[in-house]
Structures are given as C-alpha cells and as structure tokens.
Amino acid sequence: MLTSAVSTQIAVHRAGHAVVAPATRHIARCSTCAMRHLCMPQGMSAEELPKLEALICTARAVRRGEPLYCAGTPFENLYAVRSGSLKTTMAHRDGREQVTGLRLAGESLGLDGIRDDVHACSAVALEDSSVCIVPYAALKRLCRESGAMQERLHRLMGEQIVREASQMMLLGSLSADERVAAFLLDVSERNAQRGYSSAEFNLRMTREDMGSYLGMTLETVSRTLSKFQKRGLIDARGKFIRIVDLEGLRGL
Amino acid sequence: MLTSAVSTQIAVHRAGHAVVAPATRHIARCSTCAMRHLCMPQGMSAEELPKLEALICTARAVRRGEPLYCAGTPFENLYAVRSGSLKTTMAHRDGREQVTGLRLAGESLGLDGIRDDVHACSAVALEDSSVCIVPYAALKRLCRESGAMQERLHRLMGEQIVREASQMMLLGSLSADERVAAFLLDVSERNAQRGYSSAEFNLRMTREDMGSYLGMTLETVSRTLSKFQKRGLIDARGKFIRIVDLEGLRGL
DNA sequence: CGAATCCTTGACGTGTCTCAAGATCCGTGG
DNA sequence: CCACGGATCTTGAGACACGTCAAGGATTCG
Structure with a gap:
C-alpha cells in the first residue's frame, strides 16, 4: 500500500490505495493503477x-x-x-x-x-x-x-538529468565501497519515497548488473557486500538485502 | 562562420552568418545572434x-x-x-x-x-x-x-539525457586511454557540428578539470596526452590540441 | 528435482593513484 | 613591453585498490 509519502519522482495522491492493480489482465485499462x-x-x-x-x-x-x-x-x-x-x-x-x-x-x-x-x-x-x-x-x-501537465513532464525529464549527473559523480570520484554504499542508500530512499520499506528490499539485479551499473566487476561487488556484512552494516542473502546500520553506510 | 552543417544539439539555419555577435555591448539584444x-x-x-x-x-x-x-x-x-x-x-x-x-x-x-x-x-x-x-x-x-517550440525544448532535454548516459558509459567501462580518446573525439565532433575545425581546437579546461570530468587524476590525463603525442595521434601544446590521426584515436 | 545461472572467496597481476620535484605557461602589475 | 609569481603541466618512483583468473558452493527456475 502507498503511504502518504509523496514521491519526488512521480508525485502520488495522498490517499492510500493499492499500488499494483490486480494482475489478472495483462493488457488492461488501469484506472485503478x-x-x-x-x-x-x-x-x-x-x-x-x-x-x-x-x-x-x-x-x-x-x-x-x-x-x-x-x-x-x-x-x-x-x-x-x-x-x-x-x-x-x-x-x-x-x-x-x-x-x-x-x-x-x-x-x-x-x-x-x-x-x-x-x-x-x-x-x-x-x-x-x-x-x-x-x-x-x-x-x-x-x-x-x-500547463500542469507540461510542468509534470518537464520535471520528469529534469529529474532524469539530475539523477544521471549524480551517477556520473558516483562513477567519477567514489571508491568501490562508497559506490556500493551510495547505491544501496539510493535504492533504500527510492523505496521509502514510494511507501515501501527503506530497510529491506529485494534487489533483482545480479551482481554483474550491479557491477556494470557501478563501474566495477561482479567480484568486487560481491566482496564489498561481504565486507559490509562482516562490519554489521547490512544483512545480505543473495538478492535480498536488509540495511542494518543506515548511518554507518552513510558515513562511508 | 557557420557552415551548412546542422548541429544535433541546437539545429542551425542553413544560411551562413556570424556565430558571434559583435562583443561590444555586453548586455544586448542579439537579433544577430x-x-x-x-x-x-x-x-x-x-x-x-x-x-x-x-x-x-x-x-x-x-x-x-x-x-x-x-x-x-x-x-x-x-x-x-x-x-x-x-x-x-x-x-x-x-x-x-x-x-x-x-x-x-x-x-x-x-x-x-x-x-x-x-x-x-x-x-x-x-x-x-x-x-x-x-x-x-x-x-x-x-x-x-x-508545437515546434515544444519539440525543440524536448529534444534539447532528450539530448542531455542521452549525452549524460554516454558519459556514464565512458566512466563505467573505459580505460584511461579510451576515456581521453573518447573525450577528444567528442569535442572534435561537436566543433565540426558547429562549423569549426574538428582537427584542432583550444581546450580551455585544465588537466585537472579534464581529469575530474573523465574520472581520473590530472597526472594520468597528462601522461595519456603525452603518450598519444609520442604515438603520433595528436599534437598537444598546453591547451591547444591538434588531432593528427583521427582513425588511430578511434581505434583505441 | 536437476541443470544452468549466479554467487563467493582466494591468489596474483596491473592500471591508476599518490607523492614529489622541476619546468612551463600565463595573467598581473610595474 | 617586460618581469614577476602563482597556477598549471610534466615526469618519475613507489604503493595500492581493483581487475583477472580460477574453483567450488549456493540459488533459482523451468
């Protein structure tokens, strides 16, 4: 269910209702969507x-x-x-x-x-x-x-421009540890904005996908996650990730 | 002067005329601009x-x-x-x-x-x-x-989105040599699109700026440019850069 | 349930960073 | 126009973070 949180990515009404429409019809009007x-x-x-x-x-x-x-x-x-x-x-x-x-x-x-x-x-x-x-x-x-519609579309494009610039920063100047931490925090925050848990989530990307996205090898991603786990920052079991020490991750 | 080349960044009329208005007035209508x-x-x-x-x-x-x-x-x-x-x-x-x-x-x-x-x-x-x-x-x-105006603005934003995505690719998966080569080729091409020389140009960024943009240190930028020079790919004198072997650069 | 995909961990190599010193360029003021 | 001084650039030597290669184990999904 949606909380009253308003996403900055796509603003959402302040009324709680199902995020996901019944998936019975694959091609369907989604007036409830x-x-x-x-x-x-x-x-x-x-x-x-x-x-x-x-x-x-x-x-x-x-x-x-x-x-x-x-x-x-x-x-x-x-x-x-x-x-x-x-x-x-x-x-x-x-x-x-x-x-x-x-x-x-x-x-x-x-x-x-x-x-x-x-x-x-x-x-x-x-x-x-x-x-x-x-x-x-x-x-x-x-x-x-x-005009409201125009505004919405423009902001959507603006959002992507800024998001990509941030990713350029990540790729250009952060260490492997910092990249992985920033990525986890980003996903966590985006989950929170849409009313899901910011503390735990299923990351369906493979280690290889993550590595490709973060500009490193899948082995380094894996090692970094293991290191975070040993330090008590996260609890990772395959694709399921729980953030244990948010401030610790931020501090990297 | 503008050639008849049409920039993909900002489409330009097919008539040749001065790119730069007389710089005598700093705040001015630029109907000739x-x-x-x-x-x-x-x-x-x-x-x-x-x-x-x-x-x-x-x-x-x-x-x-x-x-x-x-x-x-x-x-x-x-x-x-x-x-x-x-x-x-x-x-x-x-x-x-x-x-x-x-x-x-x-x-x-x-x-x-x-x-x-x-x-x-x-x-x-x-x-x-x-x-x-x-x-x-x-x-x-x-x-x-x-609608034509709307189209123009949308494409401008779309251009930036794609440009930034390409830069993410550069930062995420190219070696130092490849990054510098790609950067030089990018500037060269952008110059060509606007009717300037694609073979030589003044890059007013410092080595540090370039390094920051390309995700490497200023020393590595400098070494890479020196290496390219030794190989006969470019001719670099400080901020002035001449591309000698375009295909050689592309081949990296 | 079985096979393919995915993940983890280790050992080793190397591309790039760091630190350092000197050279060169360039803007500023005389 | 020239001289000065700070900024910028080049190059070297050594360190280290991350990549590469490899092997075994764990998931996952059909």
Missing part, C-alpha cells in the same frame, strides 16, 4: 481527467529477461513501471553492454528516445513486471493544453 | 518570430572563472552559449567538486534546474564568454502555443 498519477498533477481540472485516462492507461506485461524496448528501435511511448523492476542498458560500438539505470515500481521509463525518436537505451525486465504505456505524441498534445 | 535558433525551429510561423525575439535574446557576459549560476540558487533561465565555453560542476556532500559537463559555443545550459527550480549544478566560465538568456517561464508558455 497508481501510475496514472504520472499524468495527474494536483492542479489538473476535473474535465481533463477523462482525456488523460483515455490516453495513457494501457498496461503491458513484460517477462523477466524480456525487453520492453530496444536501443535503435523507434520511440513512440513513455512508460511507468506499475509493478516489478527493469534495468536500462546501452551498448558500446564494440557490443559491450553497460547498465545505465534501474527503474522500480512507480518510476518512469523511455525518455532516452525523445532526442531523435529512436531509443538510445534498451529496457529489460529484471523480474516479471507490468508497465503503463503513455503514447508520447498524445502526451505532447496534452502538455500544450495543460 | 545565431543562438536565437535555440528557439527558432524551422516549422515556426512568421508571426511567432517576434514573440520569440522579445523573449529570449538578452545576452550576458561571464568572465573567466566566474559562475554563470551556482548550485543551490533559484533556477529562472536557460542559457545558450554565444561565445566562449563553460564547465558545469556538482559537489558531493563533503564538498568535493566534480566536473559534470563542458559547454561550447552553440550549446545550451541550465536544464539541471528544471527538476525543482533550484540549480543542481554550477556553471563556470572557462574563458571570457557570452551567453543568451532564455527565461524559462516565458519559454514554457511559448512551448504551449507552438
């Missing part, structure tokens, strides 16, 4: 609401390991993660892939295609997931009609 | 043009070493570099600063403030420079009236 708030700023007038729901709220299921979209393919939609989680990856000329992002339930996806109508990244589900589809062309039209 | 094209997509109707020019084209001079804006200060304007160059920097909690971007003449600046109306980065001039001021509130209004 919390993610429609991606496009529902507080300032929006009542008559605009139906237009919105008509536009954006189609859901799509993505199986673990399957791509939601691929780098190089035409960009048409933005997405909001309804349940599950995905990674975004980019490839070098030589084919090496690197993880460039992690998207948890409630976060948005697909902005990498806006530059030139072709996706710059691929998005792959880390577990069986569900996303809301937001047709970009229609969203753009809506943003010209509604 | 190429940077007004930031907000002048091809698809724009004739009657919208005056509105645009009324809005955006005020210039501001920034002395070498001076900030154009600082992290933590209110965000009100976007900027387009008219002449000169700037770096953007971000600070860690502990005060360490890292260079997160380099902006050459013709490129845009300030998107880091859109997320929450406060600048996330600082922007500091690398040499005496001049920028066009684009009030964000007015630009937003314009984007609701003009």
Whole structure:
C-alpha cells in the first residue's frame, strides 16, 4: 500500500490505495493503477481527467529477461513501471553492454528516445513486471493544453538529468565501497519515497548488473557486500538485502 | 562562420552568418545572434518570430572563472552559449567538486534546474564568454502555443539525457586511454557540428578539470596526452590540441 | 528435482593513484 | 613591453585498490 509519502519522482495522491492493480489482465485499462498519477498533477481540472485516462492507461506485461524496448528501435511511448523492476542498458560500438539505470515500481521509463525518436537505451525486465504505456505524441498534445501537465513532464525529464549527473559523480570520484554504499542508500530512499520499506528490499539485479551499473566487476561487488556484512552494516542473502546500520553506510 | 552543417544539439539555419555577435555591448539584444535558433525551429510561423525575439535574446557576459549560476540558487533561465565555453560542476556532500559537463559555443545550459527550480549544478566560465538568456517561464508558455517550440525544448532535454548516459558509459567501462580518446573525439565532433575545425581546437579546461570530468587524476590525463603525442595521434601544446590521426584515436 | 545461472572467496597481476620535484605557461602589475 | 609569481603541466618512483583468473558452493527456475 502507498503511504502518504509523496514521491519526488512521480508525485502520488495522498490517499492510500493499492499500488499494483490486480494482475489478472495483462493488457488492461488501469484506472485503478497508481501510475496514472504520472499524468495527474494536483492542479489538473476535473474535465481533463477523462482525456488523460483515455490516453495513457494501457498496461503491458513484460517477462523477466524480456525487453520492453530496444536501443535503435523507434520511440513512440513513455512508460511507468506499475509493478516489478527493469534495468536500462546501452551498448558500446564494440557490443559491450553497460547498465545505465534501474527503474522500480512507480518510476518512469523511455525518455532516452525523445532526442531523435529512436531509443538510445534498451529496457529489460529484471523480474516479471507490468508497465503503463503513455503514447508520447498524445502526451505532447496534452502538455500544450495543460500547463500542469507540461510542468509534470518537464520535471520528469529534469529529474532524469539530475539523477544521471549524480551517477556520473558516483562513477567519477567514489571508491568501490562508497559506490556500493551510495547505491544501496539510493535504492533504500527510492523505496521509502514510494511507501515501501527503506530497510529491506529485494534487489533483482545480479551482481554483474550491479557491477556494470557501478563501474566495477561482479567480484568486487560481491566482496564489498561481504565486507559490509562482516562490519554489521547490512544483512545480505543473495538478492535480498536488509540495511542494518543506515548511518554507518552513510558515513562511508 | 557557420557552415551548412546542422548541429544535433541546437539545429542551425542553413544560411551562413556570424556565430558571434559583435562583443561590444555586453548586455544586448542579439537579433544577430545565431543562438536565437535555440528557439527558432524551422516549422515556426512568421508571426511567432517576434514573440520569440522579445523573449529570449538578452545576452550576458561571464568572465573567466566566474559562475554563470551556482548550485543551490533559484533556477529562472536557460542559457545558450554565444561565445566562449563553460564547465558545469556538482559537489558531493563533503564538498568535493566534480566536473559534470563542458559547454561550447552553440550549446545550451541550465536544464539541471528544471527538476525543482533550484540549480543542481554550477556553471563556470572557462574563458571570457557570452551567453543568451532564455527565461524559462516565458519559454514554457511559448512551448504551449507552438508545437515546434515544444519539440525543440524536448529534444534539447532528450539530448542531455542521452549525452549524460554516454558519459556514464565512458566512466563505467573505459580505460584511461579510451576515456581521453573518447573525450577528444567528442569535442572534435561537436566543433565540426558547429562549423569549426574538428582537427584542432583550444581546450580551455585544465588537466585537472579534464581529469575530474573523465574520472581520473590530472597526472594520468597528462601522461595519456603525452603518450598519444609520442604515438603520433595528436599534437598537444598546453591547451591547444591538434588531432593528427583521427582513425588511430578511434581505434583505441 | 536437476541443470544452468549466479554467487563467493582466494591468489596474483596491473592500471591508476599518490607523492614529489622541476619546468612551463600565463595573467598581473610595474 | 617586460618581469614577476602563482597556477598549471610534466615526469618519475613507489604503493595500492581493483581487475583477472580460477574453483567450488549456493540459488533459482523451468
């Protein structure tokens, strides 16, 4: 359930209700889907609401390991993660892939295609997931009609710009210990913002994914997590991670 | 002079004319300023043009070493570099600063403030420079009236998102040699796109700035440049750099 | 339940950092 | 225009954090 916490990523109504719609229908209108708030700023007038729901709220299921979209393919939609989680990856000329992002339930996806109508990244589900589809062309039209809507989309892009700049800082100037600690704290905080536990969570990335995202090898990720465990900072059992000493992690 | 090359960063008209307006007036309307094209997509109707020019084209001079804006200060304007160059920097909690971007003449600046109306980065001039001021509130209004304008702004943000993702890749998986080579090629290409020489240019960053941007120490930057010089890949005399063997650099 | 994937840990190699000293560049003021 | 002084750059030697290679164990998922 959502708490009254308001995400900075995607603002959420202050009423508690189910985050995840019943997963029985894979392609479905998600009028009960919390993610429609991606496009529902507080300032929006009542008559605009139906237009919105008509536009954006189609859901799509993505199986673990399957791509939601691929780098190089035409960009048409933005997405909001309804349940599950995905990674975004980019490839070098030589084919090496690197993880460039992690998207948890409630976060948005697909902005990498806006530059030139072709996706710059691929998005792959880390577990069986569900996303809301937001047709970009229609969203753009809506943003010209509604200032609140425009504001929302701009902030979403701004958020990603700042988030990526922070990741550049992490990669450019932190040690392996500091990177792993910063990553765990980031995931923890993003969980908290969406009303989930900040103290424990299932990280569906592999050690290799984490290493790729954090600019280190999977072995170093593993060693670092083991070290944190020995020091009593975390309790990690495979993909399940519990943060024991938050301040200790912050202090790195 | 501009060639007919069209920048992907900021599309430029296909007519050649001076990139840099006469620098005699520091605060001036820059109706002759190429940077007004930031907000002048091809698809724009004739009657919208005056509105645009009324809005955006005020210039501001920034002395070498001076900030154009600082992290933590209110965000009100976007900027387009008219002449000169700037770096953007971000600070860690502990005060360490890292260079997160380099902006050459013709490129845009300030998107880091859109997320929450406060600048996330600082922007500091690398040499005496001049920028066009684009009030964000007015630009937003314009984007609701003009689809072409909206498109332009979105692509600008999309460009930055993709650019930063590429920099994350560089920082996360390239060796020191590869990073320096990629950086030189990037600057070279950006120069070419704006009609300047791709083979030689003045990089006004210090070795320390480059190191900070590329996630390495200034000593390693220096050693790497020396190595490239010995191999006949480049000709570097302090901040002036000439690319001798483009393919050789690409091959790293 | 079984096989493939994923994770952990060890030993060793190396790319990059750190510290240091001298050279060079460049802005400033005379 | 020149001289000065601080900032910047180069280069070397040694240290160390992290990568690489390898092997065995634990998950996980079909």
